[in-house]
Amino acid sequence: MKNRIYKIAIVLFSLFTFLGCSSDFLELEPTGKLASEEYLTTEKEAFDALIGLYDRMQVNNNNQEDWSSVFLTRVLLSDDSNAGGGSATDQQKFQEIDDYTQRADNAAVQNVWKGYYKAINMANNIIDNVPPELASAETIIAEAKFVRAYNYFELVTLFGSIPLRLENPKTEADNHVAKSSVEAIYAQIELDLTAAVASLPLKSAYSAAYKFRASKGTAQALLGKAQLFQKKYAEAATNFAAVISSEEYDLEDNYGEIYDGVAKAGKEVVFEILYSSESGNNWDTWDGTGESNYMTQLMGIRGDHSFNNLDVALGKEYINGWGMNVPTREIGELLEASAANGDVRGPASVISGTDFSAAGGYINSPEAAAIYTGDNKDYEGPGTFNWGDYEGYLRLKYTCDTLETGKPAFETNWQFPVKVIRYADVLLMAAEAYLESSQADKALTEINKVRVRAGLSNLSSVSLQNIKDERRLELAFEGHRFFDCVRWGDTSELGPKFTAGKNELLPIPQIEIDLNNELSQADQNPGY
Known part of the structure; x- marks a missing residue:
């Protein structure tokens, strides 16, 4: 290209x-x-x-x-x-x-x-x-x-x-x-x-090559979101309802495939920014303006002997990245606790350091170095990492799976898209708009669609807190959480800093x- x-x-x-x-x-x-x-x-x-x-x-x-x-x-x-x-x-x-x-x-x-x-x-x-x-x-x-x-x-x-x-x-x-x-x-x-x-036309009116373009449903979803942020709940609900009733979108069957090539421009995509694994970039052509998603490399699980044996521990061919965007303990524990109830989003989003090590991964932290007494020939001292930001979990969403990149240099040809609006996001925003406009029955219908795909049981009633919890689990690491906390007035949850x-x-x-x-x-x- x-x-x-x-x-x-x-x-x-x-x-x-x-x-x-x-x-x-x-x-x-x-x-x-x-x-x-x-x-x-x-x-x-x-x-x-x-x-x-x-x-x-x-x-x-x-x-x-x-x-x-x-x-x-x-x-x-x-x-x-x-x-x-x-x-x-x-x-x-x-x-x-x-x-x-x-x-x-x-x-x-x-x-x-x-x-x-x-x-x-x-x-x-x-x-x-x-x-x-x-x-x-x-x-x-x-x-x-x-x-x-x-x-x-x-x-x-x-x-x-x-x-x-x-x-x-x-x-x-x-x-x-x-x-x-x-x-x-x-x-x-x-x-x-x-x-x-x-x-704008419907998404289905675009040929396969052009489904990255904004459609009628894209504009309706963003209009509903803008109204939701202004607390215009009834108007927002109307626009979200139009997206849902259009039958142009649906939830992917497998939550774990949302972020890979299987679901690129797929049925859950309302709007996404796409990248290519076929640009043929190498270290000499890597300037940040090509079609590959270079941020994947920046955000991948840290190498430099920090986190080792990724392919063994994660069961896929992964390569190390540079370690930005590390899960907090709080989101790790929330996803892990939900996974204990059958939620598939936990293991698709994070892995604990404990489970990583048990599966054959090796964390070469300063603590590991301090207690190291064996003669492991692969040991090269503690990994070069911001260990103060590591709170016991590794992020799997948007991580360097080599199936999502290409040659000549895997590190420079990532195709992971940025999911701007997913259908699951629309359903949860619709649930909130319905609930806040006295349509709790409709809110319950939409939130349960998201929960069932995640492997959880249906709720029998719905509260705003249910919606808040569901958004955090469903949309973890996708760039929505801060803005949700601000618009809800929940900024105390963002921590003491x-x-x-x-x-x-x-x-x-x-x-x-x-x-x-x-x-x-x-x-x-x-x-x-």
Whole structure:
């Protein structure tokens, strides 16, 4: 598969200009430049621009500018994951996010902000410039509106009040935009998604090669989620009901296959960001902008003699990664306890260090080194790991299974997708919306669908706590937990390092405040 650079000569805002992105995992190559006023006048040019927009979301969740990643940032904000890595200073920007000590100059926070606005910039360009007379214009513009709404939803939940940019700047003065209220951001999200719902096709209308694209159900699910976050429960329930009744989606039969190639673009996928194991990357071509999911390697179970004999202990051919995104003891124990009741999600998500060792794995920790007295020829001293973040469990979700990568270098060709919206997530959000709008019978129906797939018995009644518990088990390590705790007012569960009144939001990047004349230090989020 070829990688080509795709550039747009449009200023995003004072600091950030549009950067390149690679071709899509499906060998769709958006080539050329968007500097010409004549661009976006043909079907091919419009489609290439759209594929570039999906590519941008690949990069945002991947190795974006020195290992910054939207996905890992979202996960580490929760109480399900510790940063891990090679030491307590490995990827310092993520260590700070994990410990809630991030500042306004944190590189990962800055790149998350930048990546979202780059995607918005691209979406604006498509919305404003694709000629309506093109046969594909309605669908392509609707997809761009979905993507714009998705990126604004991510921004508003991470940063709160932010600049609302619906047109790309034409003059230098246009780069300077004041913050809009949270209410105004949500209003625009709903406008974009309502338009997208009206114009997007069903998922089944896309051919197999294009099921990565946003569909009507994708827009309905995100619209329902945005309404749920605003406590518009009846409206949210209506949109979730439309997704469910469409019969376009279903739960995968095997929970353990959700994250591998078996279920790529499968029936449980409402929206996901796909990657390829066929890029042919090696250590010389590994730059973070290709189609492979490099974050898999960063998050894999740590090597450097820390955790050994993975294939023996886990029963598959695994390779070691670099140890970021380590389960907390709390989520490990919750998943393990649920597994004792027959829940298949536990063994698909984590393994305890005790079970790992009993199955033939070897944990080469400082404690192991201190008591080592034998003559094991493989012993090379304690593993190089952030042992303070290891709390007795190893993560199996998104772990380096070699079936999910390719040659010439396994470490550089991972295909694991980022699951943005799964059908199980929709069912649980629907259960919550139904319960909060006095439709407990419907809430019970939807939560039990998720429980039965997990191997658990049906509930006879449902409470909000049941839904909270189910979401934590079902969606562990997928980037939802922190945002659920914030919207529920359950931030005390996020641990003693979390500061209420501050850590609900990330800081506005200081460089944005410095360069945007419509912002001042008074616009910074509280506590930063």
